[in-house]
Amino acid sequence: MPIEISPPDLRRWQRSASGVDYVHVLESGCPGPTVMVQALTHGNELCGAIALDWLLAEGVRPVRGTLVLAFANVAAFARFDPAAPEASRYVDEDYNRAWADEVLFGPRDSVELRRARELRPFVDRADFLLDLHSMTEPCEPIMVCGRSTRAVAFARRLGVPGVLLLDNGHPSGLRMIERGAFSDPASPRTALLIECGQHWERRSVEVAKDTALRFLAATGAVDSGWVRERLKLDPPARQRLVRVTEPVVARSMAFRFVRRFAGLEVVPRAGTLIAIDGETEWRTPYDDCVLIMPSVANLRPGVTTVRFGRDASSFGPEGAL
Ligand SMILES: [Zn+2]
Incomplete structure (x- = not known):
C-alpha cells in the first residue's frame, strides 16, 4: 500500500492544563456529559x-459538559x-x-501500561468515548461496538459508518471500549471504536x-451548526449490523x-477452508460467513487473525445531521 498521509507534528499539543501530556480537557462551564475522543x-x-x-x-469547544481530546500512545507514534x-x-x-x-x-x-495508567482516570470519567483507529488491510470503515447494543443504537444516531460490528473482544486482553x-x-456510559479504513x-x-x-x-457536547459546517462525507444510505460469532486465533507462527x-469478504459455503496453522485447519462455520479484518501483519501465537461474523440486520437512515 502506498503511504498517502504523513504523521502530523504534535509537539504543540504536548503541554496541557490537564496535568497529563497530550491530553486536553476543555470545559464548557455548563452541565453536561464528559465526552472523550x-x-x-x-x-x-x-x-x-x-x-x-x-x-x-x-x-473545537464544548457547549455542554467536558470534552477530552487525547493522543494515547505517543511513545509508539514517535x-x-x-x-x-x-x-x-x-x-x-x-x-x-491493557x-x-x-x-x-x-x-x-511497560511503556503502554504506564500510559494506560495515566489515561485511565479520563477514560473512567467519560460518559461517551470514541476511539479512532485504522486497519492493516483495505476495508470499508467499521464501527466496533463491543458487546454493547447501546453502542449500536448510538452508532445509528451518528448515521456512520455503513457497517456496525458487535463482537466478543480479543482473547489477548480487554479493550478500552469494554472497560x-x-x-x-x-449503565448509560457508551464507547465506540471506529476503524476508519486502511x-x-x-x-x-x-x-x-x-x-x-x-x-x-x-453527544450534545459540540454545537451541531459548528459540526455541520465541517462535514465533508455523505452518510451511507443504510447501515448494517454484523455480529461476530468467533475469533480465529493463531496457535503458531505457521498460521x-x-x-x-x-x-468484510463474504464466503458463501460453510466448511470452506480459509487458513492452515500447522495441523489445524480453519473452515467457515456457516454459509455467508463474513470475514472481519483478516490480517497476519501482527502474527504471533494468541493473536486474532480474522473473525467470523453473520449479517444480523440492516437499518435505514436515522442520523441526526
Ligand atoms: Zn488500531
Missing part, C-alpha cells in the same frame, strides 16, 4: 492523530518510520489490550474527521491464509 491507541494509525490535531487547530510503518503499532505491548483492572492495577510494567461500565448493560489511505483521515464531528454533535481475503 482518543487517537493513537495504536502508534501507527495516523488518521485519528490528524483528525484530533485538526479539531484542536479548528478551536517511532513512526515510513520505511517500516507497521513497526510503530506499540513499543512493548498492545495498549488496547484495560482490565487486573492488568492496570497489577504489578506488570467497566461501558460493558454494563445497566492505515495509509487519505480517505481514512476524512472518515476520522467526519465520524468524530458527528460523534461530538450526537497462514490459503489465499488473500478482503476485509
Whole structure:
C-alpha cells in the first residue's frame, strides 16, 4: 500500500492544563456529559492523530459538559518510520489490550501500561468515548461496538459508518471500549471504536474527521451548526449490523491464509477452508460467513487473525445531521 498521509507534528499539543501530556480537557462551564475522543491507541494509525490535531487547530469547544481530546500512545507514534510503518503499532505491548483492572492495577510494567495508567482516570470519567483507529488491510470503515447494543443504537444516531460490528473482544486482553461500565448493560456510559479504513489511505483521515464531528454533535457536547459546517462525507444510505460469532486465533507462527481475503469478504459455503496453522485447519462455520479484518501483519501465537461474523440486520437512515 502506498503511504498517502504523513504523521502530523504534535509537539504543540504536548503541554496541557490537564496535568497529563497530550491530553486536553476543555470545559464548557455548563452541565453536561464528559465526552472523550482518543487517537493513537495504536502508534501507527495516523488518521485519528490528524483528525484530533485538526479539531484542536479548528478551536473545537464544548457547549455542554467536558470534552477530552487525547493522543494515547505517543511513545509508539514517535517511532513512526515510513520505511517500516507497521513497526510503530506499540513499543512493548498492545495498549488496547491493557484495560482490565487486573492488568492496570497489577504489578506488570511497560511503556503502554504506564500510559494506560495515566489515561485511565479520563477514560473512567467519560460518559461517551470514541476511539479512532485504522486497519492493516483495505476495508470499508467499521464501527466496533463491543458487546454493547447501546453502542449500536448510538452508532445509528451518528448515521456512520455503513457497517456496525458487535463482537466478543480479543482473547489477548480487554479493550478500552469494554472497560467497566461501558460493558454494563445497566449503565448509560457508551464507547465506540471506529476503524476508519486502511492505515495509509487519505480517505481514512476524512472518515476520522467526519465520524468524530458527528460523534461530538450526537453527544450534545459540540454545537451541531459548528459540526455541520465541517462535514465533508455523505452518510451511507443504510447501515448494517454484523455480529461476530468467533475469533480465529493463531496457535503458531505457521498460521497462514490459503489465499488473500478482503476485509468484510463474504464466503458463501460453510466448511470452506480459509487458513492452515500447522495441523489445524480453519473452515467457515456457516454459509455467508463474513470475514472481519483478516490480517497476519501482527502474527504471533494468541493473536486474532480474522473473525467470523453473520449479517444480523440492516437499518435505514436515522442520523441526526
Ligand atoms: Zn488500531
